[in-house]
């Protein structure tokens with residue numbers, strides 16, 4: 001079949017504090033969220049045991065990355081020095097860091113979503 005691929009997703013979370021600079025409203029004040037993070041990878045070929053990539057490998061890489069932001073004040077992290085730690089920028093930050101590990105012709109990081117609450121989510125993804 002043409003134009004088909006596999007997609008896998010892991011879901012994890014982290015907690016942190018932030019404030020949104022120049023945001024006219026309550027989010028300009030220091031506050032926190034429990035962000036739910038979705039990591040989605042796509043690829044065309046399974047390995048010899050029939051998986052695209054071990055969920056465990058993706059979870060481990062994501063956990064290692066999230067340990068750098070979990071229970072931190074996001075505004076103090078260098079990536080957010082000149083951009084707000086919005087859910088959009090958090091998704092982008094995680095995408096750029098994880099894409100360093102999962103980016104080859106068989107397996108590519110496709111999208112990262114950051115759920116700030118049960119009803120609000122931002123995504124950074126490639127085309």
Ligand SMILES: Nc1nc2c(c(=O)[nH]1)N=C([C@H](O)[C@H](O)COP(=O)(O)OP(=O)(O)OP(=O)(O)O)CN2
Pocket residue numbers: 020027031085086087088116117120122
């Ligand atoms: N597009 C975005 N909009 C907002 C973001 C964001 O990251 N991307 N972030 C915020 C703040 O972080 C704020 O803490 C969230 O505020 P709000 O949506 O008002 O959250 P509540 O849980 O208080 O929701 P209510 O539905 O208003 O009770 C704001 N906007």
Ligand SMILES: [Zn+2]
Pocket residue numbers: 018027031032033
């Ligand atoms: Zn917030």
